[in-house]
Amino acid sequence: MVGAVVVFAFFAIQSPVFRSARGVANWLDPASTLGIMAVAVALLMIGGHFDLSAGVMTGTTALTVGVVAVEFHQNLWVAIGVALLIALAVGFFNGWLVTRTGLPSFIITLGTFLMLEGLNVGLTKFFTDTVSVGGIDDVPGYASAEWVFASRLSVGGTEFRVAILWWLLFTALATWVLLRTRFGNWVFATGGDDVAARNVGVPARRTTITLFMTTATAAWFVGTTLAVRLTSVQANTGVGQELIYIVAAVIGGCLLTGGFGSAIGASLGALIFGMTQLGIPYLHWDADWFYFFLGAMLLLAVLSNRLVRRYAEAARR
């Protein structure tokens, strides 16, 4: 929270564009799609797991939407539904494999990440003979899909993308689930100590699988947004983003070891990311500084998280 304010102040003081309404709408946009993912990834991290396939999953779903709609001549909503089913299946597969084998989710999702990356390129080439699929806006159902996923809302004369609204909604929903439902309690418990959780009757396995399916669903939502917004999708979409999601969640206070964190924190992490990404060009700095800045934020966040953990375990004897 403090970090977000400092970053905002830093850029806002030096760049009038950054603090204008148009500027705000601009940097909220990357923050929103990232934020939706970061919130889901944060839930999973609180539950004690990573999902490296989350980034490439946005590409897989976006490509599925494109291929099913354009190459198979289906209504866009049918394509979106198919993409959701695929996302849920992959999410279930990840969760099932992790709970079944007890292997680190890092390795298992690294496997699905690489498999999906290969499938994305291979199948896109197979269906379209190129490495992208386009023409999504010519498909029936586009108008209504655009309204849901990619419309713009005018607030005080400035246009904001609807993804921002979805982001706020998902953050609120995730916060409510975490803090005010049984499932939320189970997420903290499973991430904190899954053996202890199981001893008192928490369905730890089901919780983990549900969390993996949640990140996959978030990836589906973001992937669909990308497909509908850009109307054409590159086969390498989303690759490399998975680490950014984790960075946002960690900046937002999630412990890498699980059991602690918040959805709002992850959203603020995404916000810092969005502000930095657009703030640096606004200051006419070299864009390379962006990654330096991001790395510094990450280190700072991890160091302060360590203090949290120390506090919680201070009285342990």
Next chain:
Amino acid sequence: MSAPGGPALLELRDVGKDYGTVVALDGITTTVRAGEVTCVLGDNGAGKSTLIKILAGVHRPDRGEVLLDGASVSFAAPREALDAGIATVYQDLAMIPLMAIWRNFFLGAEPTRGWGPFRRFDAGQARKTTRRALAEMGIDIRDPDQPVGTLSGGERQSVAIARAVHFGARVLILDEPTSALGVKQAGVVLRYVAAARDRGVGVVLITHNPHHAYPVGDRFLVLNRGRSLGSFAKTDVSRDELTRLMAGGAELDQLAHELERPTP
């Protein structure tokens, strides 16, 4: 103090358990009554853990019978034992250090409010109930929102005991609750063991420390290498005899074991 000597809540009759060809437990007979503390004493490897696992429903006995309220029972899973009112507080406590006390207290049994998709964890109720349940056991918690990790070992044991009692345990099995604690902390925990007893719970206290067991116990079962060295009422045994039994019994057994060796 509730009057001891009521009907047996839980009864073991000649219970035995083998792991492969190893006899882990044999011929164990004892009773647990409501409002009484039955102490299971024994050195490492005496079969205390195996006995807990049988009572908690993790293992089934290979020989003998477990009777609950006079009827023979056989638990297939820990959940069944729990549903029958037998709660076990393990050494590792089954608590999550980073979570608040009230969240831990209701973990796996969260009270809910509302309907359908709006069914939610009744946090206000949970906080209040936690505070009240702890207060009833005489445990003073500054703030139910503090993480369990900030509690001392003795406080954590106490919260775990209060949790088991709150969720209707009739038989409470405590696995070495004082072993990792200092003298003062151990005293605190023993006080809550007595509080649970006074509320009519049948307590099974497993320990290797006769000094902890004697003041709070009503009945003592001494184990050695999987066999019972006797089940005594408090009136039949003094603290010194109990200590000697644990130490001397082990030595005698070892001696007998050595003398047996030459014969095939």
